Amino acid sequence: MPPEEPQSKRTYRASIAPAEHYAALLAEAKAIKGVSLWRDAWRRLRRNRAAMVSLWLLAVVSLLAILTPLLPLQSPIETDLASRQFLPPGLDTVRLGQREELKFTGGSLVQELARFDAEIADLKSQRATASPDERKALDDQIAAKLRVEHPFGKLWHKPGPVTRLIIRARLAIFGDWSLPSLCGTDHLGRDLLARLFWGARVSLIVGVVATCVSLMIGVTYGALAGYVGGWLDNLMMRIVDVLYSIPFIFVVIFVITILSEESIKARLESYGIDRIVVFYILIGAIYWLTMARVVRGQVISLKNEQFIEAARTIGAGRSRIVLAHLIPNVMGVVIVYLTLTIPAVMLFEAFLSFLGLGVTAPDVSWGLLANEGILVITPIKTFWWLVLFPGLTLALTLFALNFLGDGLRDALDPRMKNR
């Protein structure tokens, strides 16, 4: 007779559900998707109407800025002192290349471009049959013609190769037709609408590039100080304290004046660095202080959390802990701060351009346009459109960025989870 099983064990076995039950439970558990922080935040952001409107507005503005060469706009740099100075907003259509001083064939950019292309093609066919000596001369001639005489060079400021291609596409789609001066014209007879669009490119790029620079410096600096801690943290944060007390606008003004010096400008251009690029980096390089502080604070509070300990116990290395565990957790704060840095940076660019130290003609930016508007305010006649439209575009964009930043802060706030 087999030994009797103890009573308790029997009941235990009886109480175990069949294996299928556990398989079903497992399948159910697999089917449940955890709501990630980002998904949750996105859900909350979508409910915030002001933030969503801002997001759409910014998307449209950025898209328009990217597509500017493709849009049927007038030339942003063509001046016409004779007949188009200070025109109020109007609906009279303008055709590209219609001004007589340009001496375009048939008063049309399309025809002029066709003539020019034919000329180049002609030279190229000559080059194909020419002797090596003549070939060299013809190469030079073609290069010089492309550089100096290209009709695009008269209507746009130094268009790059991609921009040229897009402008050609625009000519193929819209021909010479361009939008009327819906926003009026300025003191040199240039179309304000076109200048606003081209200025948007500069202003937005400043915001994005400079913020990225500040992000890189700030996050690296803050994460390093916070993670290493000790005397290094102390030293790094004292440096930040000292830098906080420096009125940076003055340093920037100095650096800008240094860079405006002819010899330095020439040397930079020989390296292929535009003054605007230096300007972007410079602005970014002074806006990282708060970012560094915020990131450091976050890292310090996170690095003693249990999940970091857990990662360490299962043998995660330092770099893995920082990259895979700390940085993603800091991202929320960083993104919020980012959306608030972009408007600050754009405002700073506008400030500097306004003072004549930032973007300089023939480049355009919104700050520069606002400055031009203010310069022509006189008691006798106010050209209100030159003040209103640049101010409005700048203010609207900054407004949207601020609202989006606020919305993101609320959405990414962990205390708001599942609400």
Place this chain on the structure above:
Amino acid sequence: MTRLLLRRLLWMVITLWVVYTITFFLMRAVPGGPFSSEKNVPDSIKRNIEARFLLDRPLYVQYFHHLGTLFHFEVGPYHIPYVWLDFGNSYRQEDFSVNEVIAQGFPVSASLGILALVFALTLGMTAGVVSAARRHSMFDVSFMVMATLGIAVPNFVLASVGIIVFVFALDVLPAAGWGTLWQIVLPALCLGAPFAGYIARLTRTGMLEVLGQDYIRTAYAKGMRGKRVVVHHALRGAILPVVSYLGPATAGILTGSLVLERIFLLPGMGIHFIEAATQRDYTLAMGMVLVYTLLLFLMNTLVDLSYALIDPRVKIE
């Protein structure tokens, strides 16, 4: 307290020194000097001028020489020794030493800045308290929209709209210039507007947090009137973020005054600074930068000290 002040003083000296050094070498990094564009100067005379200003010597010699001549130690009345800074003569402005230019420009910039801060604080805090006390009301919504507008609209755009409306259309304020208080009302309003917006939002957030706390309920339970609770009990607790914002606000106002002085033609330090920087007036630009740094540092220190006055829980270490 004394230890704190002493430590602050030490940090101030370090900060000023860092700024001095950065500025010095930045200015000298520009090729050519203040005299390089002088025309028709015989070489020998030019050499003499450069020797006089040590421009022919190596950079570090210039650096230590200028650093040395900056400080003047004197013994004042009652045998109290004190230090004053002599920034030397302007390289560009005739008949003016840098100290004189600063002495002339400072009152203008200071009155503009102080008035702007006063506007920002009064408007911002009133709006913030009202919107927190009347949450979700018409006041709340419109004040907060105005605050966000104030933050988003750059002050030079505000200034141009202000000029068109208040000066040309309504003709209630003078357009520009310096002399009477009326002339800096519009610039100060434009300068203070973004900070008023921030302060309104900070006050509102702080008030809402404080109004939800137990001691406020206790105050109401004792039968206090709403106004007294808000002003006497809640405001004190809510004001701390505003105070800590005053440091950055000062920096912003210094920056903004550069622009507004230019628009409204106020003869303050900002105009001199931009001219000095672009004209490479080394001494004047240096003097301006150091004065601005000093102002910023003093303001930050004042803010830190005032914490302890407002919030007894904050101990000054």
